[in-house]
Amino acid sequence: DAMVIQNPRYQVTQFGKPVTLSCSQTLNHNVMYWYQQKSSQAPKLLFHYYDKDFNNEADTPDNFQSRRPNTSFCFLDIRSPGLGDAAMYLCATSSSRLPQETQYFGPGTRLLVL
């Protein structure tokens, strides 16, 4: 089955220690998104890639970076995690950026910062 995969499902890191979360997809979609979801809140878009074109949301902190080495993979790098970065990180994909395109989400990675 075509799907969006995120690894790991749970990640524990220390305050200030860089961490990388990964996302892969078998849908062959052009667009990949990263969302941050804190407890009892709606997902918040951090950035997205349209093919190799990186698009940052205006209020995404510089601490968050992303890489997309190929169509299938996308990484979220948190350079110096703070306690406030503890959250669920969701990866999503869509075939295009048209507003009618459905975004398909992965299972998420829960990040804990100690």
Place this chain on the structure above:
Amino acid sequence: AQKVTQAQTEISVVEKEDVTLDCVYETRDTTYYLFWYKQPPSGELVFLIRRNSFDEQNEISGRYSWNFQKSTSSFNFTITASQVVDSAVYFCALSEGGAGSYQLTFGKGTKLSVIP
């Protein structure tokens, strides 16, 4: 600016009861798209339905049904004969039809608990 309101923060029902989750949206666009997603405790956001602004026909899929009313800017979701597996957080979301409008605006979600 677009906005999605899910006024019900939490709902509890007993198994087999029907339940309706409310979603009210605001947009200035005439072309827009509405979505419902389910987020079970495992965390994955599962796509349930997409509806465009030109299609007001209600939809039924098994125990799920959706009532889209442009006159009241609402896109409500009803689960008939609820089951424990329906326990989840449900998000309503909106995207507008303008060029480059890829952003999904989510409501704050409604947590549904179905009690056996």
